[in-house]
Amino acid sequence: MNLILKLLLSALAVVIIAKFLPGVQLADGFTSAIILAILLAVLDAFVKPILVILTLPITIITLGLFLLVINAVIILLAANFMSGFAVSGFWTALLFSLLLSFLQSILYSLMDKD
Structure with missing residues (x-):
């Protein structure tokens, strides 16, 4: 249950960032964001x-x-694997990864601590 909640919060963060950050396009709204959150989790776990x-x-x-660069590369890999998500360049991917980490930490801190 905790994993599903974290994936949904990550998808929410992706939607928010894609809405306000120029150079990031997300097609199909929340469905693509959920798929992207799953893809980012898989890439973070294995690659x-x-x-x-x-x-x-x-x-x-x-x-x-240099870990920031690795995070940007993971975002660019996700953009290459997924047709509904596009990032215009490396610097946009770097800013996207920074904002995603920041927003995820805020959203995860709001979760109920068991």
Whole structure:
């Protein structure tokens, strides 16, 4: 139940960000946002750890700031895999990932703590 709630909150965050951030297009509204939230969860679970391990030296040198680049790459991968979601470029994907993380942390903090 907690996973479903987090996916729905992530989808809500995606809809809000796509509405206000120029360069991000989301077709079909909330249905595409739910699919995108699931796709981002899968990419974060399987692709992101591999990218983190492969880029560990540069991540250490940049004191972890390169993880922002990895997050933007995950957003761009999701845009390539999903036809109803488009991001205009790398910097838009970077800003989208920052805003998504910020909005998700706010929405997750509103969830009931069990």
